[in-house]
Amino acid sequence: MSQLEVVMPKMGESVAEATIIKWLKNEGDKVALDEPILEIATDKVDSEIPSPFEGVLSKKMCKEGDVVQVGKPVAMISSDVAAEKSNVVISKEVTALKKEEIPVTTLTKETPVTEISEVVAVKTGASSRFYSPLVKNIAKHEGISIAELESIAGTGAHGRVTKNDILNYVPNKGKTYSVADNTKTETPVLSNGNGHHSKFETITQKITPPNVTMMNGDEIVEMDRMRKLIAEHMVMSKHVSPHVTSFVEADVTNLVRWRDRVKNDFEKREKEKLTYTPIFVEAVVKAIKDFPMINVSLDGTKIIVRKNINIGMAAALPSGNLIVPVIKNADRMNLFGLCASVNDLASRARAGKLNPDDIAGGTYTISNVGTFGNLMGTPIINQPQVAILALGSIVKKPAVIETPSGDTIGIRHMMFLSHSYDHRVVDGALGGMFVRRVADYLENWDVNREI
Numbered sequence: 001m002s003q004l005e006v007v008m009p010k011m012g013e014s015v016a017e018a019t020i021i022k023w024l025k026n027e028g029d030k031v032a033l034d035e036p037i038l039e040i041a042t043d044k045v046d047s048e049i050p051s052p053f054e055g056v057l058s059k060k061m062c063k064e065g066d067v068v069q070v071g072k073p074v075a076m077i078s079s080d081v082a083a084e085k086s087n088v089v090i091s092k093e094v095t096a097l098k099k100e101e102i103p104v105t106t107l108t109k110e111t112p113v114t115e116i117s118e119v120v121a122v123k124t125g126a127s128s129r130f131y132s133p134l135v136k137n138i139a140k141h142e143g144i145s146i147a148e149l150e151s152i153a154g155t156g157a158h159g160r161v162t163k164n165d166i167l168n169y170v171p172n173k174g175k176t177y178s179v180a181d182n183t184k185t186e187t188p189v190l191s192n193g194n195g196h197h198s199k200f201e202t203i204t205q206k207i208t209p210p211n212v213t214m215m216n217g218d219e220i221v222e223m224d225r226m227r228k229l230i231a232e233h234m235v236m237s238k239h240v241s242p243h244v245t246s247f248v249e250a251d252v253t254n255l256v257r258w259r260d261r262v263k264n265d266f267e268k269r270e271k272e273k274l275t276y277t278p279i280f281v282e283a284v285v286k287a288i289k290d291f292p293m294i295n296v297s298l299d300g301t302k303i304i305v306r307k308n309i310n311i312g313m314a315a316a317l318p319s320g321n322l323i324v325p326v327i328k329n330a331d332r333m334n335l336f337g338l339c340a341s342v343n344d345l346a347s348r349a350r351a352g353k354l355n356p357d358d359i360a361g362g363t364y365t366i367s368n369v370g371t372f373g374n375l376m377g378t379p380i381i382n383q384p385q386v387a388i389l390a391l392g393s394i395v396k397k398p399a400v401i402e403t404p405s406g407d408t409i410g411i412r413h414m415m416f417l418s419h420s421y422d423h424r425v426v427d428g429a430l431g432g433m434f435v436r437r438v439a440d441y442l443e444n445w446d447v448n449r450e451i
Helices: 133-142 146-151 163-172 225-240 253-270 277-290 335-350 428-443
Strands: 002-007 017-023 036-041 046-050 054-060 067-069 073-081 184-191 199-206 243-251 296-299 302-305 311-316 364-367 387-391 395-403 406-422
Touching: 036 073, 133 146, 133 163, 243 428, 253 335, 253 406, 253 428, 277 311, 277 335, 277 364, 277 428, 311 335, 387 428, 406 428
Parallel strands: 311 364, 364 387
Antiparallel strands: 002 073, 017 036, 017 067, 036 046, 054 073, 184 199, 243 406, 296 302, 387 406, 395 406
């Protein structure tokens, strides 16, 4: 009987490690091919790891709570048949991270994870945090002390400082601002040293969180892992981006009537439900083509204009948490393709079956707050994107209708669109014109359109 090694599989280009949160099998248990044996969590999503072999789980090589690198062994299975899965990488030669060392002076934020030296947690002498050898090498090269490392916001698993974190810190070395530290902020002021102000200086302001007192009947509920990640990401986004929100009200009567007319036949023919979401996605994609500077990210003073149009769609999970699956290359899909993609991602999100790649790579996000009966919202930007659109509920209301013979009052289907954008790179004119263009595409819907 062969002893076969199960390794942490590759879960996406941007995922280099995962945390084991639960073993589903014990040592000595029989396992079938493709049967889940453990649950893992990445910074992006939780998922199950199926067994690539049939046999008996002979040894667990990691404990619950361990952070394991892609390609590292997690278990041994005793098996007579080395049955390989085609969609699970089990070869060390394929999955193990390259161990070649990259000179620190050549590192950039674009350096792929698989081209850097293997990340191994190393505890520093005077610190309670863990840093990889790569992070320590960069810190040494840039003259960053342990005290400075302690102040850097960590966006990796369990708050670890990643390569990007320290590279982002280097240009601002010496400043006290830290995204992860909510007790500090900095305010630019103008000063010429004579009590007046003529140049930018940085002052530090202490922000003290409020003291929370318990009252009779109160209950303490600890945040789960996903809620903590969401909270950190939202606070970081508000710290990083000055948010501005523009609102537009759209008359979508023609769109509503068209969908009511075609949705039943479409579902019978294509076995797919025609919701409003793919229609909204199509309108957003068209508007992005008209205003490509909405589809960007900001890296310091560099504006990265995205070639791909990957639309994230914020979805509420049964647990109450939020997840944002991404429709990749949405501009290359027709309405049916968008409909199929939206339905697939939504159903897998509800079932907890999303993969890390399903929520990676978004360039613009929409949030359908109308699902909950909300008229409008002021959404928080999904970093590192620069804008997000909230779509309110569609309601009937009296509205002015312009006709060749004069204005009349009629009952129309109306909705609000709320566009939040990063004012560092998107000005009010661009942010306002973009959301207006989305509304135009929805208002001017062709009632005779075939799908």
